[in-house]
Structure formats: structure tokens, C-alpha cells
Amino acid sequence: MNKLIKILAAVLIQISLVNCAMAQCKAKQIVKENKKAIEPFQYDSYALNEVIIDPAKTQVIEVEFTAFAGQQYKLVFGTSSFPEDMKLNVYDKNQRSQKRKKVYDSANGIEKHWTFEPSKSGTYYIDYEIPKSSDGQKKTGCVVMLIGYKE
Numbered sequence: 001m002n003k004l005i006k007i008l009a010a011v012l013i014q015i016s017l018v019n020c021a022m023a024q025c026k027a028k029q030i031v032k033e034n035k036k037a038i039e040p041f042q043y044d045s046y047a048l049n050e051v052i053i054d055p056a057k058t059q060v061i062e063v064e065f066t067a068f069a070g071q072q073y074k075l076v077f078g079t080s081s082f083p084e085d086m087k088l089n090v091y092d093k094n095q096r097s098q099k100r101k102k103v104y105d106s107a108n109g110i111e112k113h114w115t116f117e118p119s120k121s122g123t124y125y126i127d128y129e130i131p132k133s134s135d136g137q138k139k140t141g142c143v144v145m146l147i148g149y150k151e
Contacts, residue, residue: 025050025080025142034078034146037113041074041148051086051141055133062095063126063145067118075126076113076146086143087129090114094125 027048035043049061067073077088087107093100103124104114118124126145133139 025144027080027142027144030078030080030142030144031146034076034144037076038074038146038148041072041115041150044147044149046144046146049128049143049145051128051130051143053130053133053139053141055136055138058132059130060095061128061130063128064094065090065124065126065145065147066122067116067124068121069118070151072115072117072150074113074115074148074150076148078144078146080142080144085131089127089129091125091127092122095127100125 025048027046031046047063047065049063051061065075079086088104089102089106090104091100091102104116106114128143
């Protein structure tokens with residue numbers, strides 16, 4: 001099981017490094033500010049996504065997260081330079097699937113953290129719903145998802 005966690009961490013770190021090169025935010029600072037919220041779970045890794053807030057349209061960014069049955073997870077979300085309210089939904093299948101089911105719904109915006117224990121191992125899909133810019137200006141920001149687990 002630990003080998004699978006290490007593989008997951010390596011993949012997420014690689015994704016984070018690619019995204020970090022493009023992002024205009026201070027990911028390490030966001031991680032440092034939010035890392036304590038992972039406790040009592042063991043910190044594993046983080047994923048970073050740069051977000052462009054478009055004045056013309058609402059958009060959805062989908063991020064994959066692999067989880068294993070029998071483990072508890074805690075996801076902690078932090079943002080930077082992000083003035084708009086954003087919603088977060090978690091699904092069991094990607095956007096293309098007509099049979100996908102919502103596992104988590106943050107109807108009032110992103111919660112600081114979310115804890116869950118999947119009933120089966122698999123890939124989950126986190127959709128960041130980004131609203132149009134409220135003042136008509138194009139803006140950038142980032143969302144950092146920290147991942148913790150308990151066996």
C-alpha cells in the first residue's frame with residue numbers, strides 16, 4: 001500500500017512542478033500556510049492549478065485524484081490572488097461520462113478542507129467551477145490542493 005502512495009505522490013509532484021512553472025502564485029507559501037490543517041492526517045503532497053478568471057464566461061477545471069479503499073483522506077484547499085467565489089464538486093467519473101455521480105458538493109463555495117473514505121479504490125475528479133469575473137477584468141490566481149491520508 002505504501003508503494004502505491006509513493007507512486008501517487010510522485011505523479012502529483014510531477015504535475016505540480018509542471019503547473020508551478022506556469023503559475024503566477026506562491027505555491028510553497030500557500031502549502032506552508034495550510035499544511036497544519038492536514039493534521040492529524042499524514043501530509044502526502046499537493047497539486048497546483050493556475051486559474052484564469054475570464055470576464056466573458058464561467059469555466060470548469062477538472063483535476064484527477066486517485067484514492068484507495070480502506071484509507072481516509074483529507075484534502076485541504078488554499079488559494080492565492082483569487083478574488084472570486086469558486087465552487088468545488090467531486091465526482092466518481094470524469095466530465096465526459098453520463099453516468100458520473102457527485103461525491104461532494106460545495107454549493108456555498110470551497111470549504112477549507114474535506115475528509116472522506118472511499119468505498120472503492122479509483123480515480124475521483126475534482127471540478128473547480130470558476131465564475132465569470134465580477135468586475136469585467138481578466139484575472140489570474142491559483143488553487144492549491146494539499147493531500148493527507150490515514151491508513
